[in-house]
Amino acid sequence: LTKYASKVAGAVMHEEGVLDCNEVDRREAMANDKIEFIWNSTLSSINGGDSVTSVTVRNVLTGAEEQVDATGVFSFVGMxxxxxxxxxxxxxxxxxxxxxxxxxxxxxxxxxxxxxxxxxxxxxxxxxxxxxxxxxxxxxxxxxxxxxxEKIMADTKGNEAVMFYSPYDESSVDRLEHVEALLTPRYKVNLDDITSQTLLYHQLNISSSFAVALYEQGHLKQVVDLNQDSAESKLSLVRQ
Structure with a gap:
């Protein structure tokens, strides 16, 4: 604040010389001629109309109050x-x-x-x-x-597939419809954009930008990395 104000008055609830900061900052503050400390005091009220004109500080030891001219108030509650x-x-x-x-x-x-x-x-x-x-x-x-x-886990009669993809991976986006067609006869397919939907993706510890998790009767059957060369053959076997 001393970079912008001609004078800074600080109400400090501690005894003289005691500040809630590290020693380097304490020494720097104590040596700054622009700072005037009001020890053993707390802020009692902020005074003024449309703008601040003064503050009232109260001595925590004696209870005495004094008014200090001010045009702004900054509250520091600690770190x-x-x-x-x-x-x-x-x-x-x-x-x-x-x-x-x-x-x-x-x-x-x-x-x-x-x-x-x-x-x-x-x-x-x-x-x-x-x-x-x-x-x-x-x-x-x-x-x-x-x-x-929860909906996938609750489906104890059907099969669900969650396909994870990145919209920034053009190769996976181009293959979405094809892979979905391979799965659709047996699975209800859910699409998860891994740039915004990450909960299940992280729970399954998936690292590939294109993968599918297959659930049957509410239980995880397998996770297939669709970026691997053998992925489609695995899906063909799953479909059978």
Missing amino acids: VPQTDILPDTISKDVHGYIKVDRHQATSMAGVYAVGDCTDTPLRQVVTAAGNGAVAEVSVERYLKETAQL
Whole structure:
């Protein structure tokens, strides 16, 4: 803030010289002439009309209040993530931040995390909002895929095939109809775009960009890598 403001007043609830930060940052802040610390104090109120004109700070030891002129207020609540309430099945780094992938998914299936509690390199409102948008789409897809998987498992009388493909793999896209025709007489075919639907794809530990999982009476029979030369002969045998 001192890069943009002529003066910064900081209300600190601790005794003089004690700051909730690392030692390097503490020394730098204490040596900055633009910063005025108000020790043993907390923010009591923000004053003004259409804009901020002052704040009221209260001394936590005496209860006395004083008014400080200000044109803006920035609240700093600390950098220690309050994630102790989470189960151990949700992975965290050494500092307690929740580990998430690019879909904001945690190590526990169906649980997503966003914001300052995650192991993100930047903690700002704009990044938290962006993470929230990613998580919203991810949760929607997860629920859709979970419902699809439950439907397949519940089909104890019929046969289901889930064909995994990438829309960016032209060779697999060109072969979709042909492979579907091989399967259709015996299986009801479901298409999974692996760039957006990844739940079952990851559960089956599939690495190929073109594969099919065959289910019979709700049980997985086999997974066929459709990029292998022998794939179509395997499907022909399955169809018989």
